[in-house]
Each structure stands twice: as structure tokens, then as C-alpha cells.
Amino acid sequence: MNSTVSTVIDNIAALVTNDPSSGDGSPLGLVRDAAVVIEDARVVWTGESSKAPATDNRVDAEGRAVLPGFVDSHSHLLFAGDRTEEFNARMSGRPYSAGGIRTTVAATRAASDTDLEANLTRYLAEALRQGTTTLETKSGYGLTTADEARALRIAARHTDEVTYLGAHVVPAEFADDPAGYVSLVTGEMLGACAPHARWIDVFCERGAFDGDQARAILTAGRQAGLHPRVHANQLSHGPGVRLAVELDAASADHCTHLTDADVDALAGSRTVATLLPGAEFSTRAEWPDARRLLDAGVTVALSTDCNPGSSFTSSVPFCIALAVRDMGMTPDEAVWSATAGGAAALRRTDVGRITPGAYADLTLLDAPSHVHLAYRPGVPLVRAVWRRGVRVV
Ligand SMILES: [Zn+2]
Helix, strand or coil: CCCCCEEEEEEEEEECCCCCCCCCCCCCCCEEEEEEEEECCEEEEEEEHHHCCCCCEEEEEEEEEEEECEEECCECCCCCCCCHHHHHHHHCCCCCCCCCHHHHHHHHHHCCHHHHHHHHHHHHHHHHHCCEEEECEECCCCCCHHHHHHHHHHHHCCCCCEEEEEECCCCHHHCCCHHHHHHHHHCHHHHHHHHHCCEEEEEECCCCECHHHHHHHHHHHHHCCCEEEEEECCCCCCCHHHHHHHCCCCEEEECCCCCHHHHHHHHCCCCEEEECHHHHHHHCCCCCCHHHHHHCCCCEEECCCEECCCECCCCHHHHHHHHHHHCCCCHHHHHHHHHHHHHHHCCCCCCCCCCCCCECCEEEECCCCCCHHHHCCCCCCEEEEEECCEECC
């Protein structure tokens, strides 16, 4: 007995496939008056609505737009606590001296496993309602072997894209011995964390980890079977981007302060530049220059950086609107970067596109065009979401 169930979504005004050989031939592969056929968890057919094959079920998109589910390739959702006061002080121009990341570290260490997991699933559900169907998340608020390992264990129950970020900051108890902390991160902690993660990340920045420390950490991670990604050049110029390229990291994240040499290095590599405008928004910092990267031929991803300190948004549509308004991206480029770009930053080809064989991860907008994501900022346009072929919103 064949238990496969097929569904057509037809009468789609604008279908973003991210397949340049489809539709209008642009990078978005935009098909007008389109249909998508899904079978179980996968896409099996796309094309003009009038040519769609017969299926078991039908969903009428009623002239709306469909695009791939967003691929948010950068978040920090294994945390407890809240930093409302810090944000309020920053936005009110008042000095605030409490400990930033260290505030979250203290709350996270004190939280139970149940509370940490409930917090994670709450934000995963929030992201899904806004169209995010693939989400990377990291440790980095435990900073002990046990706390980092449990964060990753919990994350791995909910996503395949799990990143070990023991090298987020040097915790207070190692303030006088940063080399000792690097030894822990590359030794015992790595051994406990590697089985639960796919990626290793380091915050390469003045005040966090320098280029030599970052290289040692990422190299140790690679030897343990993890693949590198790097928090690079967020607050200042530094070695992070070029280190990411040197080590074939999947992504250099932030990329706000770049030299021409950094841009050239990215353009000549397969390392994606992941831009995180929620961070610049929430800290009133200078925007990354997406236009400069795109014009140089760099692959750009757009993600939320969702975390309780510097970017407490799970909304990819919000980031698309910022990228178009303030970072020089066209609406088409921003939508591509939040779908196919995020997939590239995770070295995935089965998400971030609507093509036969890809996962049936789809977002139906309450709008006739994907451009409305930037044109109608702040409006909840996501009407329905399918993940792995199942309608979840
Ligand atoms: Zn981050």
C-alpha cells in the first residue's frame, strides 16, 4: 500500500523558488501564477498553476505569495533571564554597569534543565510563527563544561544546527587566566560538547578572544569533527573574517567593520558573510554595508542573532526590512539572503529553496509579493507555514 499523500498549493501570485533556472531567471527564480506540489516531507514539483499534476489535496493560495521558510543561521536561544533594564538604560542614554553577557551567564547557570528547554521551545515557536523553518542555535551562556554540554544536549533535541560556543567570553572565574580558559574550551569542554554539536564558533573580538586564541579553538574543534563559524568584525576591525576564510568556515557573522582585504578574502572564498542587523538596531551601532559585500561578489546571509542582550528579536521579516532600508539591499536580495543565503551559511542544499527534492518548508504570505516583507515593515504577514510538508501555522 502506498501511503504517500500529495498536496498542491496553487493559485500562487508569486512563488520564490531560489532556483535561477526557474521562472523569471533571476536569483529568486520567481514564478508567476504558480503552484507547488509536496509529497510527504518534500517538494516534488513546481511550475505554472495551470500545469500542476493531480494530487490528493489542494490548498488555494488565493493570489498570495509563497517563499521558502526562512533559514535563521545565527541565534543564541539557550539562555535564562532577561536584560530589559540594560536595554532600557542604553536606549535612554543612561549609564549601566551590570555585566552584559555575564548577567545572562549567571541566570543560565542557575536555571533548571526544564526552564532552559521551555525558554528555547518558546522562542522556536515564536520564530516558526514568523516563517522560520530552519534555525541554528548555540551554547555560550554556560561557560563551564557541564553547563555548555547541557545547553547543547537540550538544543540537539530541537534542531540539527547546533553550535558549540564555549568561546563566547572568558567567564569571571578565569579573568586572570584567559589561557587557562582556552585550554578548557579546547580540552575537556570540547570533549563533552562535540557529540551534541555540528559547529564550533568563537567570538573573535577585542575583549573576547584574539586571532591566535580563536585559531587554536577552531582548529581544536575541527579535529573533534566540528565545522567552524566565527563571530567576526562586529565591534571593530580585527582578524576574525580572514581567519574564517583561512579555516574555510561556513560563515563569518556580523562583518560590520571590514577592510578591503577582508571583503576580497570573502569574495574569493565559500565563506558566507552573515549580517545581523538586529544587533546594530538594538545597540544603535553602525550598519554593516551589505551593498559593498554584494557588489564584491560575496554571498550574504541575513539572520536575527536572537539573544537577550544585543538583539532580542526572532523576526526575520524585521531583519529583511532593516536590510532594505538601511543596508543597501534590494528586497529581492534580502529575501534571498534570509532563505538561500542562510542555507549557504549552514552548507545546506535541502532547505532555503523550493525545488524538487528540497524539504517542503514553505511560507505563505498574506500579500501578493515577497516584496511586501520590506514594503510593509512590522506587519505580521505570515499567514501559513509548512515544515517538512506539515502545516504548522
Ligand atoms: Zn551571535
